[in-house]
Amino acid sequence: MKKYISLVVLSMFLLSCKTEMDQAMKSADKDFILKVANEKFAKKKWADALALYDRLPNLVAGTDDAPNVVFNSAYANYYDKNYRLAANQFKNFAISFPQDPRKEEAAYLSALCYYEGSLQYNLDQSNTESAITELQGFINDYPDSERSKNINQLIDELSYKLEFKAFENAKQYFKMGEYKAASVAFENVLEDFPATKLKSKIYDISLKSKYELAINSIYDLKKERLDAAAAYAKRVSTEFPNSEYSKTADDLYTKLENEKVKFAKLQEEVEKRKAEYEARVKNAEAKENEKKDLAQEKNQLEMQKAAEQTRRDSAKINSPEPQATFKFKR
Structure with a gap:
């Protein structure tokens, strides 16, 4: 019975609420x-x-x-x-309502709404960029506000999201084997976010990109890329001493130096063969020129003979035969 009464009361309450809402x-x-x-x-x-x-x-x-x-x-x-x-x-x-005492609270909550509307790093980050702008704007307008104390932390959090998205995009090039694009993309991340917390990882994967690009490079660019990758490996080792990244950098540096030695030998062999080929070509050209000279000389002699023959024939035609001499008897 009590249960029935409770249900009736609840139903009447809900009905009254619904009725009030509908009326409003x-x-x-x-x-x-x-x-x-x-x-x-x-x-x-x-x-x-x-x-x-x-x-x-x-x-x-x-x-x-x-x-x-x-x-x-x-x-x-x-x-x-x-x-x-x-x-x-x-x-x-x-x-x-600029005179309302809740103006500062409203400005803060407006910026906070942009923060809450920021999407996951792998999605569009236009809201994140807007949120950073709005939060920074609140600090500029209310630098002494108690609410400003956590704003920098929120900005750092949002900035890291942008950094991480850029980092992941660059890393995707590396995973696809697009090492040149990866190297450029990582450089852009460091340029856009010089104080990034991902600096060590960026240097590490960027070095690996440069290493792969150098090792698998075409002949004409290989020496330049090997030198650049080796220099970068030294830089990583110096930037992050006594770390897993310096160990990897030292390891890759050794491999790059060994590859430079091998490539130098290859260059010597290529230059040697190139010189031999050029010598053969030069020798063949000399023989061909000698043949041409002989042929030209022969041709000139034949032309001279023909000209001489023509001259003689012409002289013969132009000179009359001597007339017969008759002797008279006396």
Whole structure:
């Protein structure tokens, strides 16, 4: 019986609540809507509170209730994890009600909403960049605020997310065997985030990229890349002494130096064969030129003979035969 009564009471309560919510949604009475909205807000029924607060801006415009409606609506969106909407509402509150004592709180919560809206590192990070800008803006506007004490920590956290995304993108090139692209990408990470906490890992994988690029390089670029990789290995060893990274760097440096010795021998052999080939080509060209000279000389002699023959023939034609001499008897 008691159980039945409890169910009836609960049903009547829920029905009354539903009826009150429905009435507020259909009502044009500002005070009634605001009363029910605040009750829903107090009970953490964010969706109901927001539905009612959305009906109030025009009804409370210019009244003392306007700041509370905007502020509570922003908070309801914040608690309901509608961070982008809440951020805009808190920012609008700070701009629209500059004399309100809650202005600083609204500015802080606006920046915090951007922070909460930052996505995981492997997703789009435009929200993260906006969050850093907003948090830094709060510090600039309220440098002495108690709320500013944890802002730098939040900025560091967001900055690390950007660093890590850039690092992972560069590492992906390395995994795909795109060593030149990986090396450039890691250099960009260090340039964009000079104080990055991932510096040691970046140096380590960047060295491995340079090593693979040098070892597997084409002949014309191999010496240059071997020298660059060896110099980088020395740099890593110096930057991180007595660490796992320096041990790897020293190991790769030794391999690079051995490869440089092998490549120097290969260069000597290539230069030797190149010289021999050039000598053969030069010798063949000399013989070919000698043949050409002989052929040209022979041709000139034949031309001279032909010219001489032509001259003689011409002289013969132009000189008349001597006439016959007759002797007369006396």
